[in-house]
Ligand code: SAH
């Protein structure tokens with residue numbers, strides 16, 4: 751039995767995507783936008799239902815798919831999400847207007863490093879989801895961790911980066927460099943002893959770091 755067989759078996763047990771979810775997934779596929787994979791997003795949503803964060807910060811909105819999915823899991827949470835690409839941010843706003851009827855999602859257009867002060871002024875966050883530029887993960891963590899509430903959670907996506915973090919010998923130089931950076935981040939993250947961090951081989955690899963109090 752191999753990993754793909756298990757994956758296919760579990761895939762058949764998964765709830766089918768709703769119309770808006772399928773629409774956004776198709777849009778992302780068409781425009782080659784790296785949104786979360788279905789098993790990854792389902793895992794994150796279930797964690798949110800258990801954890802019930804009131805305020806969420808997301809780095810990297812893309813077209814708003816993961817923010818809308820998070821709002822679907824915790825409809826009363828306020829979500830602040832940051833996107834630097836103007837075209838994607840525009841699509842995200844359109845998608846929020848269409849699918850987030852209670853308007854709990856707030857988009858900030860800009861580079862996460864440039865808008866950090868503005869983000870901090872809004873208050874603390876119970877959960878921070880890091881899903882922006884993969885080469886900058888440690889800088890994101892160091893800067894935004896100060897905005898966490900006590901016992902806050904940081905979720906990092908793409909920590910396996912299509913498996914290249916484990917073996918990138920067949921990849922391009924650019925991918926190899928990026929995979930190396932993510933590996934360095936993973937090692938660093940595992941050694942942040944103010945946090946309990948666990949890594950999961952779900953979706954494209956997810957790390958969950960819980961701040962120790
Ligand atoms: N979270 C989304 C996918 C995000 S893809 C989802 O799962 O649906 C990563 C996004 O981060 C890209 O759209 C990219 O433009 C954005 N990004 C990368 N670096 C950034 C930065 N420094 N500040 C803000 N956005 C950034």
Ligand code: MG
Nearest residue numbers: 786881907908
């Ligand atoms: Mg991602």
